[in-house]
Amino acid sequence: MSKLPVYTDSFFASKVRPDGMALTILYEDGVVYTNMCIDSRFEGYKGVVHGGMVFGILDVIMWYTILLNTRKICMTRRTEMEFLKPVLCDTMYRAEARLEGVEEKDVIISAWVQDAEGERYAEVNGIFREAKGLAIAEFVNSFDYSDSSPEIRDFFYSLIPVKTVNREQ
């Protein structure tokens, strides 16, 4: 199991933002997931995590899953989200994603929130497309690798076109 690096300014995963969720994104046997317990700052109704926040978590997990499996830095293009049961605050869940395929420009992926018994609370199907015009070196350098393994760090830096590699330790 490896901890994945996080975008330093990320609302969902940054370790240095007291206002964010500080999700720990894990990678194990080809699967990206997070074990999460969301506090009531992010509720919609009393004691229930806001649907936008639930989607945001799954969006993050899908993004990493695509990156690790295809080496593509993508943006969300379209999603179909189902809220099956309320995702409660201060309760443990796992958010996980699975790459379904790549069809021309479209990267097709699904993700879900489940409890310890595997019961699903929310599901999403998504289509992502590769981000255009992204400054990859700058982007890769803006991640916090302090909890990540050397292999994971090397993977991220390998995304940078060779001529522009400039590691900031």
Add this chain to the structure above:
Amino acid sequence: MSLLPCYTDCFFCGPHGDGLKMHIQFKDGSAFSDFVLDAKFQGYDKVAHGGIVTGILDEVMWWTIFAGAGKISVTRKMDTEFLTPVHCAVPYRVKGKLLSQRHGNMYVSGTIEDSKGKVAARANGLFRTARHTTTGELLAKLDFSHASLDMREMLLAALKGQEKDKAG
């Protein structure tokens, strides 16, 4: 044009904490909000995170149903298209539209437009009448301090009506 109340603890419209503090208005059957996102809500490179974009659309669709139909609802399904990046520090308007309602199902749409009316993101939602939230619970969490008087009277009447429907 009338200013709606906010749900006190909501991350998107609540007045406290680190959330978006959206001011949501209601006019001609549509809830809407003019907003400028802070960079702290970016996914990357000053572009709003998809979760924040989705949450904004979800929020305004919920308020459209609440103010437009007087129903307390929860999101059941939501299909979202991200057409162009929603940038931080740029003004946008999000607005909802109630499309139809039948047997406790409310079909609603939401769009986020820039100042020229170009749609950056849009969503279609299926909401259902909330079973586990009572009128009293919701009322206790609504902050009417900045709401327009007409909205206060209309929503309180709608909540009373919903309570009668449940009791009946």
